[in-house]
Amino acid sequence: GQQVMQIPQYQHVQEGEDFTTYCNSSTTLSNIQWYKQRPGGHPVFLIQLVKSGEVKKQKRLTFQFGEAKKNSSLHITATQTTDVGTYFCAATHNDYKLSFGAGTTVTVRA
Amino acid sequence: DAMVIQNPRYQVTQFGKPVTLSCSQTLNHNVMYWYQQKSSQAPKLLFHYYDKDFNNEADTPDNFQSRRPNTSFCFLDIRSPGLGDAAMYLCATSRVGGGPYEQYFGPGTRLTVT
Known part of the structure; x- marks a missing residue:
């Protein structure tokens, strides 16, 4: 399956600040999905990006898919304590299987 | 509400003693997955x-x-x-055809091996 590298592994953010997590692949991705896993919880689907250069927003979250479809990013503005958790990008292959990135674990300082 | 259910949520078993984890779904999805997740890993x-x-x-x-x-x-x-099998086991489902589609995860079963 397609491998995706995700950085940073950990992100410590002051409440109110912005941060970005990045997902990169050496091969062209057909699409990419993002999931959030709260501490002690299970992964929950956030969004799917399919088109080259696609940008989607969910309130304070902005998701981008690179023009070459080899990278993606998640940018969160004005971080809140509710943003705590691990964010995973995942590449799909065979139309339904996922290959997860290592995840970015976010902690927030109040 | 349609969902993915896993039982039990916590399972303790002894080294070498067979154990079964269960998953059920009301989403009528074609595909069901089993994942193993260890601490701080995908x-x-x-x-x-x-x-x-x-x-x-x-x-x-x-x-x-x-x-x-x-x-x-x-x-x-x-x-x-x-002992190395101690982990969270996640069940997930998805539909197929015209996708890809998102996966729906259950709450997981945390397995402890003593």
């Missing part, structure tokens, strides 16, 4: 069922087996659990 796919077709990942140990008696239920059997 979910690792063990195998999946596409309808009745079983698909094993190449690096899944033989110690792990699965059964899907019908669309709604799927089981994970660990024949002889070792």
